Amino acid sequence: MQVDHVPPGDPLEIADALASRLTDPVGVFAAPGRVNLIGEHTDYNGGLCLPIALPHATYAAAARRADDRLTVTSVQREDRFESRLDDIAPGAVTGWASYVAGVAWALREAGHDLPGMDLVIDGRVPVGGGLSSSAALVCSAALAMIAAAGEDVPPDDLVSPTMRAESEIAGAPTGGMDQTVSLLGTTEHALLIDFRDHTTRQVGWDPEAAGLTLLVIDTRAAHALVDGGYAARRADCEAAAAQLGLETLRAATPADVDRLDDDRLRRRATHVVTEIARVEQVVEALAVGDWAGVGTVFAASHASMRDDFEISCPELDVVVETAVAQGALGARMTGGGFGGSAIALVRSDGADRIVDSVGAAFGERGWPAPGVLPAPASPGAHRVR
Numbered sequence: 001m002q003v004d005h006v007p008p009g010d011p012l013e014i015a016d017a018l019a020s021r022l023t024d025p026v027g028v029f030a031a032p033g034r035v036n037l038i039g040e041h042t043d044y045n046g047g048l049c050l051p052i053a054l055p056h057a058t059y060a061a062a063a064r065r066a067d068d069r070l071t072v073t074s075v076q077r078e079d080r081f082e083s084r085l086d087d088i089a090p091g092a093v094t095g096w097a098s099y100v101a102g103v104a105w106a107l108r109e110a111g112h113d114l115p116g117m118d119l120v121i122d123g124r125v126p127v128g129g130g131l132s133s134s135a136a137l138v139c140s141a142a143l144a145m146i147a148a149a150g151e152d153v154p155p156d157d158l159v160s161p162t163m164r165a166e167s168e169i170a171g172a173p174t175g176g177m178d179q180t181v182s183l184l185g186t187t188e189h190a191l192l193i194d195f196r197d198h199t200t201r202q203v204g205w206d207p208e209a210a211g212l213t214l215l216v217i218d219t220r221a222a223h224a225l226v227d228g229g230y231a232a233r234r235a236d237c238e239a240a241a242a243q244l245g246l247e248t249l250r251a252a253t254p255a256d257v258d259r260l261d262d263d264r265l266r267r268r269a270t271h272v273v274t275e276i277a278r279v280e281q282v283v284e285a286l287a288v289g290d291w292a293g294v295g296t297v298f299a300a301s302h303a304s305m306r307d308d309f310e311i312s313c314p315e316l317d318v319v320v321e322t323a324v325a326q327g328a329l330g331a332r333m334t335g336g337g338f339g340g341s342a343i344a345l346v347r348s349d350g351a352d353r354i355v356d357s358v359g360a361a362f363g364e365r366g367w368p369a370p371g372v373l374p375a376p377a378s379p380g381a382h383r384v385r
């Protein structure tokens, strides 16, 4: 097979299997991965982005313990994490469990009184696909821990602790888009996030109703946020803003960007400023059902990331070029870059042909088969059982 189809699994079946691993579970909670429609590397620049929540989620079940310990196990792993809650601190935990332990630490820092607990995890978001499996993990863990504490907390209040868990305990710098949409996404809507003031607005996103499908294609090319590329881009953006005397690039105009002497910084800033404008263009196009216009903006976004921000890679470019050559309205890489996934907006009746063509293009180059995910905009973090 030249393409792997990656189904999200049945939520109730997954939840029941997970609950059966615990005695007296307080509940089973799901938090989705995401794909960003447009607005890449804009969040940490105080800009706009427009992600959707995926049907693929991470599931977390919790049961209270009588002592002060946190244990974490995962369906996908052999090893088991165990620690006293008080011993969890920056630098004290490494590896995958640091994401979950980090949530316990950040929630306690935010004043939540957590009991000792056993957590079991089932992750159904492809890892390394640039689809925010880590945000799905921390957000599902946060809901499970809050339930174990017997509290009722609005999802908005979990954005900051889940971000802190990733950046301060797991050591993965993120700009906040992933956790925000994993917590606040809704069916048939994209989430417009404005990072100038951290406000959000639901924007209708229902390509199926227009005879279209959003394909998410995981290139399976290496992608790791903890690697240097993401931090380097972030540092470039901060340097560009500092040279312009601005707090963030959100405040920069195209004329400001032209004033930057350094060619690399000017190209980085050009991407950010034009990408923020492209988010607004997509929102305007969606408001009038101009799907061709959405596709055109996707194409411009990909070119900007490939040429100015330099975060694409051959696999991502091949997905985008092949999809467009086979009739996609538009396609672009999505997420942090350097691998991971691309999205393509395609006519539903031509989707199979495009998927096959991408698979064939990978096969010809001797690359492993890409994964293809269905991506209807799906609910944010919630209780399943």
Ligand code: GLA
Pocket: 036, 039, 040, 041, 042, 043, 044, 173, 174, 175, 176, 177, 178, 225, 335, 336, 337
């Ligand atoms: C990663 C980060 C996000 C965002 C994107 C790029 O997914 O976690 O905060 O910066 O990259 O848009």
